[in-house]
Amino acid sequence: MPKKGIAKLPIAMPNDKALEIFRLLAGVNKKIGRMKSEFNHSIVNDAIVSTFSLKESVQSTRIEGTQVTFSDMLEDRGEENPSWEKIEVINYHKALHFGTDYIKNGYPISTRMIKKMHSTLMERARGSCSSAGEFRKIQNFIGPNNRIEDAVYIPVGAHEIDAYMENLEFFINSTPHSSFRKFNKTDGFVFDEECDPIIKAAIVHAQFESIHPFLDGNGRLGRILIALIAIKEELVDVPVFFVSEELEKERARYYDLLNGVRGDNPDWYSWIRFFVISCGRMADSLLSKLKEAENLATFGLKKxxxxxxxxxxxxxxxxxxxxxxxxxxxxxxxxxxxxxxxxxxxxxxxxxxxxxxxxxxxxxxxxxxxxxx
Structure with a gap:
């Protein structure tokens, strides 16, 4: 039987599980802080951020099954008639930078902004006729084929999307809302709208994917939201909080754990733990690459x-x-x-x-x- 729907935010988990998450989080937050500092003081900061964001655009679309590579995008930059795969990467890059500028100008992450980014994502891409920038009006599902009977997950109904997205929007922007679920003390630890930014990014990504508000492009848009929340919550000052490469390495586990937060018995612990560990790996990888790039830049400048x-x-x-x-x-x-x-x-x-x-x-x-x- 497929899982159906997801509860509104916030979420709760047993106290002992929450404690494990916090122990992991302490080390990862230190790495993220170091990464933020290194990027702020790098001589290649502005230049390499653009290249990192292009690589993120490639990795995120590859999770969806495209075969285009980072080298392909670099070699063919500016070509007149790019393939649909390259168009998806280009659109992702544009949507990411639109969102970044929107936040840096002081605007909250809103439904209006999300719809605008979706329009950008879908321009001339696969599914571009699928109501770009508009929430779906029909029931959709996630599964191995086009038969709803074989679905692994059936998202919330189209008539519920507005209410669920309003709940998500208030949670993202740390604003109390009447739709927030109430928990008893016996329900465990509650991760509410004031939770740690990394945990918030994990929850928001999974919730957005589970609402599945659009007919197409939900995965890509949900991964852009991770990077934007990191900027909004000041985890980083520039768009470099890119987890897609780590998620793509364990694609099957990523999808399985996302599906685990849905239905009547959600397992938020396993998903958040996986996400936090992935963020730690991302920070290690980006720090290593930044250091090597800095050394290369310094070596070249001497010549x-x-x-x-x-x-x-x-x-x-x-x-x-x-x-x-x-x-x-x-x-x-x-x-x-x-x-x-x-x-x-x-x-x-x-x-x-x-x-x-x-x-x-x-x-x-x-x-x-x-x-x-």
Whole structure:
């Protein structure tokens, strides 16, 4: 029998289980704090954040079954007629940055904002006709095929979505609401709207996926919400709280534990524990990559003689497979200065270009690409 629906927030779990979560959380929060500090003081901060967010966009769409790679996106950036898989990555990237700007301008995470991000996600992508930016009007389900009889989960009814999303919105923004469930002391520890930001991100992601408010794109949008909650709650100052790579490594477990929070006997402990551990692994991975990227940037800067070369070298951390045209446009320098600087960096062994190509040459920061992969 498929699981049906999910209870409204907040959630509760046995006190001993909550204590285990808090023990895990203490170490992970230290790692996240260190990650935040390192990004704030990095010489490649602004440049590499953009590249990390593109990688997150790739990883999140790969969870959905696409085969496009990070290298594909770097190599084909700016192509005129991208495949639908690349369109999904590009749209994810746009939606993530729209959400980031929205929050940084002081707005709360709202239903209106979520619908706008969904419209961006679905533009020219798979399911783009599936009511982009609008909640579904029909019952949907999650399962191995198109038969509801074989479903593993049947979300809340379409007529309930508005009430469930209002409950979620108030929980996200730490505002008390009449819809919040009431628990007895015997129910255990309650994770309410004031809970730790990492736990809040775990709960919100699972709740959003379980409401499944749209006909398509729920998974991607739910993973964007994780990154946005991290910024809103000041876990990080820039959009680098990207857990998708860790979730994608254990895709089957990820889906199974998400499904575990649904129905009449939800297991929130197993899901939150998995999410917290994944966040710890993410922090370790990002810190390691950032340190290697910093060392590479410093090494390259020592080989640069002109200020224009230094700027181009650091720019390559945001655009690891670039062209003279893009460098000129983004750094506001002449195409001739851009081309000369890129060729100098190539001769110094910092970038690679195929000398047999005469027009629209690409210059690749392979050392950075290896670090990020």
């Amino acid at each position: 640069c003689n002109l200020e224009s070369e230094r700027k181009i070298w650091l720019y390559s951390f945001s655009d690891p497979v670039t062209t003279a045209t893009r460098v000129a446009e983004n750094l506001k320098i002449s195409p001739a200065t851009a081309r000369k600087g890129l060729n100098t960096l190539s001769e110094a062994g910092l970038l690679y270009t195929d000398e047999t190509v005469k027009r629209n040459k690409k210059y690749r920061n392979y050392d950075l690409m290896r670090i990020l992969n």
